Amino acid sequence: MATVREAPLVVIVGPTASGKTGLAIKLAKHWGGEIISADSRSIYRGMDIGTAKPSLVEQEGVVHFGLDLADPDQRFTAADFKKYAEAKIVDIRNREKVPILVGGTGLYIDGVIFDYSFDNSFNPELRATLQNLSAEELVEYCNQHSIELPQNRGNKRHLIRAIEIGGINHKRNSSLIDNCFVVGISPSRVELRERARQRAHIMFSAGVVEETIKLTQQFDWSLPSMSGSIYPIINRLLLGEISEAEVIELAVQSDMRLAKRQITWFRRNKAILWSESAEKGYLLASKALQAYKAEH
RNA sequence: GCUGGGAUAGUGAAGCGGUCAAACACGGGUGACUGUAAAUCAUCUGGCUCAGCCUUCGGGGGUUCGAAUCCCUCUCCCAGCA
Numbered sequence: 001m002a003t004v005r006e007a008p009l010v011v012i013v014g015p016t017a018s019g020k021t022g023l024a025i026k027l028a029k030h031w032g033g034e035i036i037s038a039d040s041r042s043i044y045r046g047m048d049i050g051t052a053k054p055s056l057v058e059q060e061g062v063v064h065f066g067l068d069l070a071d072p073d074q075r076f077t078a079a080d081f082k083k084y085a086e087a088k089i090v091d092i093r094n095r096e097k098v099p100i101l102v103g104g105t106g107l108y109i110d111g112v113i114f115d116y117s118f119d120n121s122f123n124p125e126l127r128a129t130l131q132n133l134s135a136e137e138l139v140e141y142c143n144q145h146s147i148e149l150p151q152n153r154g155n156k157r158h159l160i161r162a163i164e165i166g167g168i169n170h171k172r173n174s175s176l177i178d179n180c181f182v183v184g185i186s187p188s189r190v191e192l193r194e195r196a197r198q199r200a201h202i203m204f205s206a207g208v209v210e211e212t213i214k215l216t217q218q219f220d221w222s223l224p225s226m227s228g229s230i231y232p233i234i235n236r237l238l239l240g241e242i243s244e245a246e247v248i249e250l251a252v253q254s255d256m257r258l259a260k261r262q263i264t265w266f267r268r269n270k271a272i273l274w275s276e277s278a279e280k281g282y283l284l285a286s287k288a289l290q291a292y293k294a295e296h
Numbered sequence: 297g298c299u300g301g302g303a304u305a306g307u308g309a310a311g312c313g314g315u316c317a318a319a320c321a322c323g324g325g326u327g328a329c330u331g332u333a334a335a336u337c338a339u340c341u342g343g344c345u346c347a348g349c350c351u352u353c354g355g356g357g358g359u360u361c362g363a364a365u366c367c368c369u370c371u372c373c374c375a376g377c378a
Contacts, residue, residue, distance in 0.1 A: 016334070039334085040333060040335080051334080075331095075332080076332095077331040077332070077333095078330075078331055078332090079330085079331040080331075081331095082331090104334080105333065106329090106333075107329080107330070107333050108333085110330075111330070111331090114330085116331090117330070118330055118331045119330075119331065120331065121331085122331065135337090150328085150329075150337090151327095151328050151329070151337090151338080152328060152329075152336085152337045153337090153338085154336095154337055154338060155329080155336055155338075156336075156337085157329095157332070157333095157335075157336045158328090158329065158336070158337070159337095161331085164331095165330095165331090168330090169330045169331095170330090171330070172330075224333090224335070225332095227332090227334080228333090228335060229334055230334090253323080254334075255334085256324095257334090258334050258335095260325090260326090261327095261329095261333085262334090264326080264327060264328080264329095265328095265333090
């Protein structure tokens with residue numbers, strides 16, 4: 001019987017506005033943990049309020065990694081995140097703390113916990129050229145070059161990626177990495193909607209509009225980092241197209257759609273221990289950590 | 297009170313005698329997605345005992361083989377005149 005020397009990797013997943021962040025901080029404070037955020041938007045510097053990034057005050061003194069890793073005009077990928085997170089996990093464990101990976105970006109999470117082998121080819125010129133072709137033409141291209149097609153033939157982005165790597169990446173693991181457990185928070189849709197609405201209001205009083213203005217002065221809307229989040233919606237307010245009340249509605253709507261995609265992604269993961277609330281998720285994670293601590 | 301315009305599925309909006317359960321957009325559901333992923337895409341969206349059937353196009357009544365589409369009437373909206 002090999003004894004577990006290292007702390008387990010606690011993973012917390014769930015849709016946006018499910019209360020993951022608060023739960024992770026509570027866990028970290030109680031069990032001596034440090035947090036690694038797995039959120040494809042919180043990695044950007046200067047995008048704080050609009051991405052619901054926990055402020056220093058909200059972090060309650062808990063060490064947070066995964067925040068402010070790149071500028072909005074820098075390229076940062078799931079593979080970059082994987083490398084970064086793995087290093088941090090080692091680092092945290094070396095200091096005998098509990099690593100807590102928390103986030104809603106499924107690809108980031110799975111990259112780490114299923115040890116994805118990302119294909120490192122990246123060809124910006126090819127992408128730019130291919131971008132001018134229609135989905136049908138891209139499918140035709142794949143057929144001519146006998147490149148395996150992605151599931152959705154209407155998805156240009158996936159089609160271009162398939163051409164770039166010469167097919168579909170089939171290196172899949174179905175089992176989790178060792179010494180790791182995953183807790184999923186899945187509140188009801190009504191509750192999520194309510195939380196999203198409250199959050200949108202808070203963003204306004206915290207100054208998202210000012211933050212958006214600052215971002216628009218520095219960055220182009222065509223950047224990947226500038227898509228999604230609440231920023232494009234606020235921009236419509238700045239352009240006088242919609243009112244603040246409409247911004248709230250649209251923000252809630254886009255959050256709910258995001259939540260749906262996140263839930264769909266995570267549902268595939270059979271290893272997740274689901275809880276309908278952050279409170280229950282806390283209990284679940286604590287139980288597992290208790291077992292680990294007992295061995296020490 | 298008179299004269300014109302209008303009432304269509306969750307919302308907006310086409311249709312203007314048959315091929316209409318009714319275009320399209322939005323909203324909503326489901327799903328895909330291993331180096332853009334808060335992205336990108338697919339699919340469904342009146343009901344049902346679902347290759348068929350049933351109930352819909354403000355209400356009621358007609359015309360017609362056949363109406364959301366034509367006529368009459370009622371109700372409610374909007375514009376102009378009183």
